Every structure is written in structure tokens, then in C-alpha cells.
Amino acid sequence: MSRLVDAPPVQATLWPHAPDRETLEVRVTARCQPFVAGAFRAPRSGRFLLVREPATGAPLYEAALCGAADVAAAVRAARAAAPAWRRLPGPTRTRILLRAAQLLRERARELAVLESRNVGKPIRESLGEDLAEAERHFFHYAGWADKLEHATDLRAWRPAAACAVILPWNYPLLLAAAHLAPALAAGATLVLKPAPTTPLTTLRLAELLQQAGVPDGVVNVVPGDAATGAALAAHPEVERIVFVGSSAQGRQLAAALAGRGDRLALELGGKSPQIVCADADLDQAAEGVYAGAFGNAGQACSAGSRLLVEESVRAPLLERLTARLAATRIGDPLDWGSELGPLHTEEHRARVRAAIERARDEGAEVSGPAPALPAEGWWQAPCLLLGVQPAHRAAREEIFGPVLAVSTFRTPEEAIALANHSPYGLAAGVWTEKGSKAQELAARLQAGMVWINSYGRFDPAAPFGGVRESGHGRVGGRAGLRFYLEPQA
Amino acid sequence: MSGNEFGRATRSRLGQNPYAVLVHRLGVDSRAAALIARPLPAAALAPALRFAVSTLDLTTLDGRDTEERIRALCARARRPDPADPTVPPVAAVCVHPRLTAVARDALAGSTVRVAAVVAGFPAAQTPLATRLAEVEAAVTSGADEVDAVLSRGLFLAGRRDETRAELRSLRAAAGPARLKIILETGELETYDQVRAAADLALECGADFLKTSTGRSEPGATPGTVLLLLQTAREHQRRTGAPVGVKAAGGIRSARQALGLLQIARATLGDAWLASGHFRIGASTLLADLLLQLRRLHGREAGARWEVAEAWA
Numbered sequence: 001m002s003r004l005v006d007a008p009p010v011q012a013t014l015w016p017h018a019p020d021r022e023t024l025e026v027r028v029t030a031r032c033q034p035f036v037a038g039a040f041r042a043p044r045s046g047r048f049l050l051v052r053e054p055a056t057g058a059p060l061y062e063a064a065l066c067g068a069a070d071v072a073a074a075v076r077a078a079r080a081a082a083p084a085w086r087r088l089p090g091p092t093r094t095r096i097l098l099r100a101a102q103l104l105r106e107r108a109r110e111l112a113v114l115e116s117r118n119v120g121k122p123i124r125e126s127l128g129e130d131l132a133e134a135e136r137h138f139f140h141y142a143g144w145a146d147k148l149e150h151a152t153d154l155r156a157w158r159p160a161a162a163c164a165v166i167l168p169w170n171y172p173l174l175l176a177a178a179h180l181a182p183a184l185a186a187g188a189t190l191v192l193k194p195a196p197t198t199p200l201t202t203l204r205l206a207e208l209l210q211q212a213g214v215p216d217g218v219v220n221v222v223p224g225d226a227a228t229g230a231a232l233a234a235h236p237e238v239e240r241i242v243f244v245g246s247s248a249q250g251r252q253l254a255a256a257l258a259g260r261g262d263r264l265a266l267e268l269g270g271k272s273p274q275i276v277c278a279d280a281d282l283d284q285a286a287e288g289v290y291a292g293a294f295g296n297a298g299q300a301c302s303a304g305s306r307l308l309v310e311e312s313v314r315a316p317l318l319e320r321l322t323a324r325l326a327a328t329r330i331g332d333p334l335d336w337g338s339e340l341g342p343l344h345t346e347e348h349r350a351r352v353r354a355a356i357e358r359a360r361d362e363g364a365e366v367s368g369p370a371p372a373l374p375a376e377g378w379w380q381a382p383c384l385l386l387g388v389q390p391a392h393r394a395a396r397e398e399i400f401g402p403v404l405a406v407s408t409f410r411t412p413e414e415a416i417a418l419a420n421h422s423p424y425g426l427a428a429g430v431w432t433e434k435g436s437k438a439q440e441l442a443a444r445l446q447a448g449m450v451w452i453n454s455y456g457r458f459d460p461a462a463p464f465g466g467v468r469e470s471g472h473g474r475v476g477g478r479a480g481l482r483f484y485l486e487p488q489a
Numbered sequence: 490m491s492g493n494e495f496g497r498a499t500r501s502r503l504g505q506n507p508y509a510v511l512v513h514r515l516g517v518d519s520r521a522a523a524l525i526a527r528p529l530p531a532a533a534l535a536p537a538l539r540f541a542v543s544t545l546d547l548t549t550l551d552g553r554d555t556e557e558r559i560r561a562l563c564a565r566a567r568r569p570d571p572a573d574p575t576v577p578p579v580a581a582v583c584v585h586p587r588l589t590a591v592a593r594d595a596l597a598g599s600t601v602r603v604a605a606v607v608a609g610f611p612a613a614q615t616p617l618a619t620r621l622a623e624v625e626a627a628v629t630s631g632a633d634e635v636d637a638v639l640s641r642g643l644f645l646a647g648r649r650d651e652t653r654a655e656l657r658s659l660r661a662a663a664g665p666a667r668l669k670i671i672l673e674t675g676e677l678e679t680y681d682q683v684r685a686a687a688d689l690a691l692e693c694g695a696d697f698l699k700t701s702t703g704r705s706e707p708g709a710t711p712g713t714v715l716l717l718l719q720t721a722r723e724h725q726r727r728t729g730a731p732v733g734v735k736a737a738g739g740i741r742s743a744r745q746a747l748g749l750l751q752i753a754r755a756t757l758g759d760a761w762l763a764s765g766h767f768r769i770g771a772s773t774l775l776a777d778l779l780l781q782l783r784r785l786h787g788r789e790a791g792a793r794w795e796v797a798e799a800w801a
Binding site: 283285453 | 520526531723763
């Protein structure tokens with residue numbers, strides 16, 4: 001008979017969760033200055049902003065705050081470079097963009113380390129997702145550069161010159177790449193205005209493009225704040241304006257530019273729903289919902305920040321999500337084990353905390369782990385807001401932090417009604433193993449992008465963008481190219 | 490679209506098992522891939538390799554197995570690396586039923602358990618009475634654990650009641666021995682079937698879910714192992730009783746083994762993993778684990794003959 005059946009199990013020692021810090025040392029540019037006509041120059045405004053590292057609160061670098069004179073110089077450079085760049089044969093632009101994709105791959109670690117330190121996002125996300133996707137954008141649009149006649153319905157066109165691209169701080173490098181690649185493929189010239197706190201990687205990208213063979217003046221970068229952005233957008237010589245940022249700022253910009261019509265593209269905020277039906281694979285849905293809501297600490301316009309769960313599976317799904325939150329490894333963005341980093345700035349963390357408190361006042365239950373967080377830096381533990389009602393601000397307003405608002409539904413009709421009950425319409429997720437139901441739900445959701453049984457997966461060939469207060473205009477695929485082409489007859 | 494259409498949950502149509510779920514295959518595979526994308530950091534490697542050794546079901550299932558060969562295997566199981574006392578003994582040796590008595594004697598006084606592959610291994614296509622007799626014989630002759638194959642023919646034919654009855658009789662025949670049900674996931678093919686079979690095995694009293702016999706492809710893929718871990722986790726949530734998972738089939742490298750351990754730890758947590766609920770069944774893996782340990786310790790890695798299976 002067996003000897004050991006009743007013996008107590010042997011307790012073996014597990015391996016330690018040893019730190020796994022990215023080892024590449026990267027020198028941070030001490031002063032981020034405007035990149036105009038192929039050269040860095042001191043800002044004529046003479047103003048700088050001290051940028052702090054979100055993980056520690058320590059000073060990281062100084063970023064120029066460009067004024068109207070800097071903006072004018074950049075626009076002038078972009079216009080001056082336009083004729084030659086436009087006349088360049090398509091295959092030559094293809095070669096340049098392919099070279100850019102290759103350089104991005106070669107320098108991915110360096111750029112990811114800088115992005116993680118500057119934004120606060122975990123290196124798994126900056127290197128594993130952002131850089132990989134940025135490279136794909138260049139690769140994708142390299143293929144279009146010599147096939148523009150097949151990209152649109154236009155018989156004849158002229159690429160737009162001096163396109164203004166105003167970007168946010170949450171995905172500085174990826175968004176710059178996503179807008180640069182189609183514009184360069186189309187033969188357009190640009191002036192980029194990164195967020196005040198994140199010009200670092202955008203400038204390195206501009207430098208990298210120069211190495212790849214983009215002529216001077218085709219890509220210009222003017223670091224600065226909202227005033228810089230306003231000056232750029234209002235500049236009469238600018239032919240296209242892309243604004244990526246908050247809906248409030250986007251509205252102001254659209255009002256200021258009233259009448260400029262299709263020359264303006266807005267990529268704004270969202271409060272995107274993730275609908276989990278009772279017939280979803282709950283283990284996988286929980287992981288997907290988690291990643292969709294808490295990726296980049298929820299600081300994403302397309303974050304799936306509203307969970308709509310069918311009432312009959314609320315408890316098992318929340319059990320899984322709660323366990324997942326508790327297991328989340330929060331810490332040093334440069335550690336490969338970290339899943340959640342700090343919020344980007346102290347002011348932003350204050351906004352997120354205020355939103356959580358407001359939700360509590362509205363009657364929501366705040367549920368989440370209480371991990372020990374570093375004393376320095378802008379850390380914030382992730383949480384669920386339980387019992388959020390459609391009338392609550394927590395269900396309607398973008399929080400842009402590691403916060404997931406949870407509501408329930410009973411029938412698919414109700415799920416659709418709740419999902420569409422929002423001023424936004426950027427993205428949505430549907431979780432069900434029943435294909436016909438997934439298709440029905442997806443078709444009736446008012447959102448620019450709907451994922452079925454996944455969330456937040458992007459491809460340069462798929463148009464990214466929203467409806468309603470999430471903006472208009474599309475990046476990606478042919479739609480992204482069309483924006484930069486001026487029809488001619 | 491009608492509301493009624495949506496109201497009908499897919500799970501209810503599977504009927505027999507109220508907990509049956511359809512599995513999102515891409516979700517499972519991408520999660521598993523994400524969990525093993527980054528190898529363990531250097532400081533964790535040696536402890537993780539030693540832990541991997543302690544989870545091994547050191548296996549020989551060869552037609553040429555002799556009693557002497559089993560004794561060699563058992564010596565190896567007790568003291569995997571004679572030159573390195575920090576390497577723990579393996580969890581069990583896994584042999585054909587004829588050789589369990591030899592293994593039991595060779596392992597007397599050690600913590601290493603004796604496991605036997607039974608129930609018409611690997612195809613489960615012998616008469617049920619024969620299979621049950623084999624289980625009983627194995628347990629009587631010293632098996633602490635039996636690795637019994639699921640009758641895939643019966644299961645895939647949709648004969649759930651008969652499959653359930655067979656599993657229950659296997660449970661009864663195993664008596665006090667630990668029952669590991671080998672699902673042979675490569676033959677079940679879809680994750681829906683794997684999940685259904687795993688749920689059925691647990692419902693019938695299995696102590697361990699085991700992926701494969703090692704005789705069909707693919708074996709213990711990261712996705713399959715994650716799916717079984719999720720099934721075990723769900724069972725533990727519902728019943729409060731932990732069950733084990735054994736990954737077997739095609740696990741030859743230390744890198745593979747550590748990846749599976751990372752998946753197990755992330756899915757079921759430290760306490761579950763540390764209390765012996767995860768096993769890796771393999772025959773050649775031990776050599777690579779020891780080789781990697783030697784490399785880490787700066788000892789001559791070239792001495793492959795020392796760590797290679799001396800019984801092979």
C-alpha cells in the first residue's frame with residue numbers, strides 16, 4: 001500500500017521576485033529645445049519648464065516653452081521644405097520610411113527607457129507595445145508612399161504643407177509616429193507640438209527621421225504648452241490641424257477655428273464601455289477588461305474605463321478582477337516586472353483623486369488593494385468603483401486614471417442603452433463566446449472602434465478615431481492618408 | 490435581434506455540466522505568451538531551477554525498462570546532482586505499473602513518491618475491467634499516485650454519462666492513491682473540449698489534471714497548461730479544495746519549465762504552488778535543469794555526461 005498518501009505536502013521554497021531593471025543607461029537631454037529646419041535651436045521665447053520624473057518626483061530635464069516667434073519659424077521651415085519633399089518620387093519616400101522603421105527598431109530600447117522615465121509607464125508597455133506599434137506605423141505607411149494613387153478616390157492632389165500636430169503626454173512617441181508616418185507617406189510637411197511635459201522622445205524621433213533621410217524642415221518640433229498650441233493652430237499658413245487631447249481643449253480649438261472645416265481632425269477623450277455578457281469566458285474577459293482599463297494606468301483616451309457586466313455574472317467577474325488588481329505589481333517603471341507605474345504629474349494625480357472622491361460622494365463603493373506605494377512620485381493604487389449609476393459623473397466623465405467604473409445590465413438591449421448613454425464614442429469592447437450576439441452588439445454600439453473578445457489591440461491599417469465628443473477624423477489605413485492630401489482638378 | 494435570442498446562455502446548452510464554459514482560445518494563448526515573454530531575472534534563476542527540480546515527476550515509459558534501470562532512475566530522483574547538495578529530490582518517479590514495486594523499494598525512506606501510468610496507457614482502449622484491475626494492481630504494488638488516461642474515444646463521442654461513470658470507477662479503484670487524470674489535450678484539440686474534460690475529471694474526484702501522455706502532439710503547450718490552471722482555480726473557488734495540475738509532454742528545456750512555473754505562480758499563487766500542487770512530467774528535462782544550475786554556479790558546463798541521464 002502507498003506510504004506517503006497521508007504525509008503532509010512538502011513546502012518548497014519559491015524563487016524570489018527579484019528586481020529586473022532594464023539595464024540600458026540612457027542620457028537624458030538636459031534641455032529639450034525646438035527642432036526647426038533640421039537643427040536644434042534655443043527657443044526665442046527663452047522660457048523653459050522643469051519636467052519631473054513621475055516615479056520619483058525628481059527633476060528630469062528642462063523643456064522649452066516655445067512662443068509665437070518659434071512657431072512662426074517652424075511653420076516657415078515647413079512651408080519652405082514642402083515643394084522639394086512633395087516632388088520627391090514615391091519610392092524614395094518609401095525607402096526613407098522603411099529606414100525610419102528600421103532605426104526605430106534599432107533604437108527601441110533607448111527610446112523606451114526615455115519614454116518610461118518621462119511618462120511613468122512600465123517598460124513592458126513602452127518597449128513591448130508603444131515602440132513596436134510605432135515601428136509598425138512606419139512600416140505600414142512606407143508601403144503606401146509609392147501607391148498613393150490607389151489610396152484614395154482622388155484623381156489629382158497636392159500634399160498639404162505645414163500640418164500642425166498637437167499631441168498629449170500619454171503616448172508621446174507612439175502618437176507622434178502614428179501621425180508622422182501617414183503625413184510623410186503622403187508627402188506632407190509638419191510642425192509637431194508635443195505636450196509641455198513630454199517633448200523628449202518626440203524630439204529624438206525627429207532627429208531619427210533626419211538620420212533616415214527626411215530632408216530638413218519636413219519635420220519640425222516646437223515644445224510648448226497650450227499657448228504654443230493655440231499659436232500654432234491659429235497660424236494662417238498651417239494647412240491641416242490635428243489635435244489629440246482632452247475634449248474640453250478640443251472644443252475650444254474647434255470653436256476658435258470655426259469654418260476651417262475638414263482641415264481639422266480631433267482625437268479626444270472617451271469613457272469607453274466594456275460589455276461582459278454571461279456567456280463570456282470570464283477568466284479571459286477579466287484579464288482583458290483589466291488590461292483595457294488599467295493599461296498605462298488608465299491614462300489612455302481609448303481606455304475601457306466603464307465595465308458593464310451582466311448581473312448574473314457580476315460576482316464571479318468582480319472576484320476575478322479584484323484578485324487581478326491585488327496581484328498587480330506596482331513599481332519602478334523601468335522594472336520589467338512592473339505592471340503599473342505612477343500617474344504622469346502631481347496635478348493629474350490630484351484630478352484623479354478628486355474624481356474618485358466625487359464618485360464616493362455620489363454613492364459608489366471604492367474597492368481595490370491598498371499596496372505600499374513609494375513615498376516619492378505620483379503613485380496611485382488602482383481601484384474599482386462599484387455601483388456606479390448612469391446618472392453619476394463617474395459613469396459619464398473621463399477620469400484618465402487607474403479607475404474602472406462598474407455597472408450591471410440584465411439584457412442586451414439594456415447593455416446597448418447603457419453603453420451608448422455617453423457623450424463620448426471612441427471605443428467599446430464586447431465579451432461573449434456567442435458569435436452572433438457579439439456581431440449584433442458591436443453593430444449597435446456608437447463608437448469609432450469596437451473590439452470583440454479583446455480590447456485595445458491596434459493596427460496601423462485600421463482607422464483609429466471616434467464619434468460624438470470623442471472627435472472626428474481617422475488615423476490609420478487609407479483614411480489616415482487622405483487627410484493630408486489636398487484635392488486638385 | 491430579439492431579446493430572447495440573447496437571453497439564452499450558451500453554457501446552458503452544454504447541459505450536462507452546469508459549470509461548462511466555452512473558452513476564448515486567443516485570450517488564453519496571449520495571456521500565457523505574455524506571462525512567459527520575459528525570462529526570469531538572473532537573481533531568481535537558481536532558486537527557480539531548484540524549485541523546478543522539486544516539481545518533477547521523473548519519468549521513464551520505455552518498452553526496454555528493466556528493474557535495474559528503474560533503480561538507477563530512483564537513485565537519480567533521490568539525489569539529482571550528487572555534486573550539489575542544494576538540489577532537492579524530485580517529487581515523484583513515474584513508471585509502468587509492472588515496475589512500481591521496484592521503485593517503491595528503491596525509494597524507501599525518501600520523500601519521492603511512486604507514480605504509475607495506468608488505465609490502458611496511452612490510448613485507454615482496453616476493456617474497462619482490465620483498466621480498473623491495472624489501477625488496483627499498481628496501487629497494491631506501491632504506487633502512491635496513479636496517472637490514469639481519460640477515454641478520449643468515449644469523451645469525443647459525446648458519451649458524457651459513460652465517461653463520468655468510468656472516471657468515477659477509476660477514482661474508486663485508485664482508493665487512497667492520488668488520481669491524476671491524463672486528458673491528452675492534443676487529441677481533444679479544442680480548448681472547449683479540454684475545459685469540459687477537465688471539469689468532468691474534477692467532478693469525478695481527480696486530484697490532478699494532467700495534460701498529456703507524451704505520445705501525441707502537441708503536448709503541454711503554455712496555453713493548455715494555463716487553461717488547466719484556470720480550471721483548477723475555478724474548482725478551488727467553488728469547492729474550497731485545491732487540486733493539482735501536471736504539465737507533461739514535450740517539456741525538454743529549462744526555459745520551457747520555468748515558463749510554466751511562471752504561469753502557474755501568476756495564476757494560482759504562491760501558497761498553491763509551494764504546497765506541491767504543480768508537477769512537471771518529463772524524462773530528459775532534469776538533465777537540462779541541472780546543466781543550467783551548473784552554468785549558474787560557474788562550474789564546468791561542458792561536463793554534460795555528468796548530468797545526462799545515466800540510465801538512458
